[in-house]
Amino acid sequence: xxxxxxxxxxxxxxxxxxxxxxxxxxxxxxxxxxxxxxxxxxxxxxxxxxxxxxxxxxxxxxxxxxxxxxxxxxxxxxxxxxxxxxxxxxxxxxxxxxxxxxxxxxxxxxxxxxxxxxxxxxxxxxxxxxxxxxxxxxxxxxxxxxxxxxxxxxxxxxxxxxxxxxxxxxxxxxxxxxxxxxxxxxxxxxxxxxxxxxxxxxxxxxxxxxxxxxxxxxxxxxxxxxxxxxxxxxxxxxxxxxxxxxxxxxxxxxxxxxxxxxxxxxxxxxxxxxxxxxxxxxxxxxxxxxxxxxxxxxxxxxxxxxxxxxxxxxxxxxxxxxxxxxxxxxxxxxxxxxxxxxxxxxxxxxxxxxxxxxxxxxxxxxxxxxxxxxxxxxxxxxxxxxxxxxxxxxxxxxxxxxxxxxxx
Numbered sequence: 178x179x180x181x182x183x184x185x186x187x188x189x190x191x192x193x194x195x196x197x198x199x200x201x202x203x204x205x206x207x208x209x210x211x212x213x214x215x216x217x218x219x220x221x222x223x224x225x226x227x228x229x230x231x232x233x234x235x236x237x238x239x240x241x242x243x244x245x246x247x248x249x250x251x252x253x254x255x256x257x258x259x260x261x262x263x264x265x266x267x268x269x270x271x272x273x274x275x276x277x278x279x280x281x282x283x284x285x286x287x288x289x290x291x292x293x294x295x296x297x298x299x300x301x302x303x304x305x306x307x308x309x310x311x312x313x314x315x316x317x318x319x320x321x322x323x324x325x326x327x328x329x330x331x332x333x334x335x336x337x338x339x340x341x342x343x344x345x346x347x348x349x350x351x352x353x354x355x356x357x358x359x360x361x362x363x364x365x366x367x368x369x370x371x372x373x374x375x376x377x378x379x380x381x382x383x384x385x386x387x388x389x390x391x392x393x394x395x396x397x398x399x400x401x402x403x404x405x406x407x408x409x410x411x412x413x414x415x416x417x418x419x420x421x422x423x424x425x426x427x428x429x430x431x432x433x434x435x436x437x438x439x440x441x442x443x444x445x446x447x448x449x450x451x452x453x454x455x456x457x458x459x460x461x462x463x464x465x466x467x468x469x470x471x472x473x474x475x476x477x478x479x480x481x482x483x484x485x486x487x488x489x490x491x492x493x494x495x496x497x498x499x500x501x502x503x504x505x506x507x508x509x510x511x512x513x514x515x516x517x518x519x520x521x522x523x524x525x526x527x528x529x530x531x532x533x534x535x536x537x538x539x540x541x542x543x544x545x546x547x548x549x550x551x552x553x554x555x556x557x558x559x560x561x562x563x564x565x566x567x568x569x570x571x572x573x574x575x576x577x578x579x580x581x582x583x584x585x
Contacts (some may be wrong), residue, residue, distance in 0.1 A: 183214070185245045194246050195219045197239045198359040202252075206234045213561055214252050217245075218359045223452065223484060231255040242358040282545050288487050292531050294553075304331040310335060360452040361429045364411055374431060379510050380553040380559045382567055386526060387541040389573045402468065405465040407526070407543075408446070409471040409502055413523055413576050414569035416442045416462040416494065422562040425519040436518075445494030446509035448478045457481045458494045498523065509546045518550035519559075521566065 195217040203215055210226040211227045218224070239245050243452040272443055303320040305313070309332055313320050316337070323340055325332040339556040357365055375413040390409055397404050419426045419442055427438040442463040445456040457477035462470060480486045500523035524544040547564065549559040569576045 180235055181232065181254045181256055182250055183226075183229060183254060185217070185247050185249050185251050187247050191248060192219050194244045195224075196359060196362065199242055200237060201225075202234050203238070204234050204237060204335075208232065208234060208293045209240075217381070218363060223360055226251070228254065230254055230256050242362075245469055266467065270492055305327055305333075309334060310339065313348055316341060316468050343517055364453045364455075369474035371512050375515060376511050377510075377513060377548045377549045378554070378556060378559060379546065379548050379564055380556070381508055381544055381546045382560075382563050382565045384570050385531065385544050385546050386539050386570055389570055390526065390541045392573050395468055396467075403471055403475065405471055406502075407469070407523070408498070409467055409474060410570065410573060410576070411498060411500075411521070411523055412444050412459065412462050412470055412474065412567075413467060414464075414566045415444065416465075417576055418562055418565040419463070419496070421565055422558065423559055425549070425554060425562050427497065427518050427553065428516040429518050430516060430551055431552075439495045441495070443493050443544065445498060445517070446474060446478055447499040447511075447514075448481045449519075450482045450484070452453075452484065453490045453491060455481045455486070455491060456494060457486055457490050457496060459491065460493070485581075496520070498500065501525075507544055511546060511548050512549050513550060516525065518553045520548050521563075522546040522548070 196219065198216040198218050202208055202212075204475050207215070208228045209231045214228050216223060216225050235255050237252055238250045245251065249267050267566050293367065295483045296485040303325060304327070305320055305324070305325070310320065312334070313323075313332075317335065318340060320332050323332050323336050324330075327335055328335040352567050386407070389407065393405055393407065393410070396402075423440075426442055427436050429436050431493060441461050444459045445460045446459060448455050448457055457480065459465075459470065461580060465473065477486070480490060494514060494517065496517055497520045499509070499511040499520055501509075503524040503525055504524060505529075507524055509522045509524060511520045522545065524546055526541055526543045528539050529542040531540040531542070543561055548558070548561055
């Protein structure tokens with residue numbers, strides 16, 4: 178039986194490449210069917226690829242961070258025969274050298290110190306950064322005489338300080354290089370695309386949510402139902418406002434010069450996850466009641482946080498909402514989820530004094546910080562849309578009885 182060549186699969190419509198995030202196997206490993214081989218990411222979706230056969234890993238193609246074309250070789254596996262033991266592989270490549278930290282000088286190999294048979298490991302110099310080596314040389318100190326306390330026995334400035342008795346030296350610092358790969362790189366690329374292509378206009382408005390907070394309190398008394406955050410109310414207010422301002426519910430294909438205005442409201446919810454910021458989608462928000470909206474919001478956001486989102490749950494939004502909850506600050510400048518043309522940002526709710534015409538009184542206030550694609554949405558359209566959202570939130574009953582509140 179010949180070797181099995183496992184190729185980079187087509188992980189989504191229109192996807193031409195996938196980024197390799199990590200390997201779960203090494204050359205020479207025995208694997209079984211459905212065992213994890215590698216993790217790849219595309220379009221913000223992280224996917225673990227299982228082995229289609231049992232056998233021994235012969236070769237791996239690519240390193241974490243590489244972008245591999247769909248259909249290219251990924252793993253070559255030598256299948257096991259029926260009942261036959263796994264084949265013994267000869268070395269395919271020399272083992273990789275130990276990873277060296279940036280700025281660490283490797284120890285040279287002195288051939289004179291090697292035995293003729295080549296079985297001895299060549300001696301190595303103590304590990305140290307170039308500045309530490311230079312300082313030790315200037316002080317006439319042999320680094321091999323100093324026990325290193327740094328990672329892997331590295332000699333540090335502190336170790337030299339103890340030898341020299343020099344306590345007046347400036348503190349040392351280290352720089353850690355963190356590769357931007359996987360979902361983090363996909364997020365970075367998407368944000369860069371949005372800011373590079375979209376001229377943002379930001380509009381901030383304060384909203385009196387005293388009545389909305391009171392309504393939430395009443396609805397949350399029912400312990401049999403899911404507790405409601407303010408977010409489902411904002412989603413419904415946005416969906417209702419779009420009925421009167423359909424321009425904001427769109428995507429702009431600037432390559433073709435076409436605005437795709439959608440009749441359905443698919444709301445993207447900016448969600449912080451262990452992998453970074455993702456935008457799962459609540460579909461057809463215009464058809465959902467408050468409780469269904471809250472349940473669907475919880476489903477897609479929980480799946481994103483757990484890394485279990487289906488590819489369809491992270492695509493197709495027509496307008497997005499961004500919220501940092503109690504950390505939301507008083508003003509933000511949200512980045513539009515390209516290629517959409519609008520995003521509504523929710524800031525924190527806080528008590529502020531408001532003049533009621535006769536006296537100041539404490540009110541629960543919240544700012545909406547929203548951004549729009551100024552190529553498609555004029556300032557007037559942005560302002561009137563947010564004023565309509567504000568009207569629904571300040572008179573929450575109007576979201577559910579079909580009336581449109583007057584802008585204030």
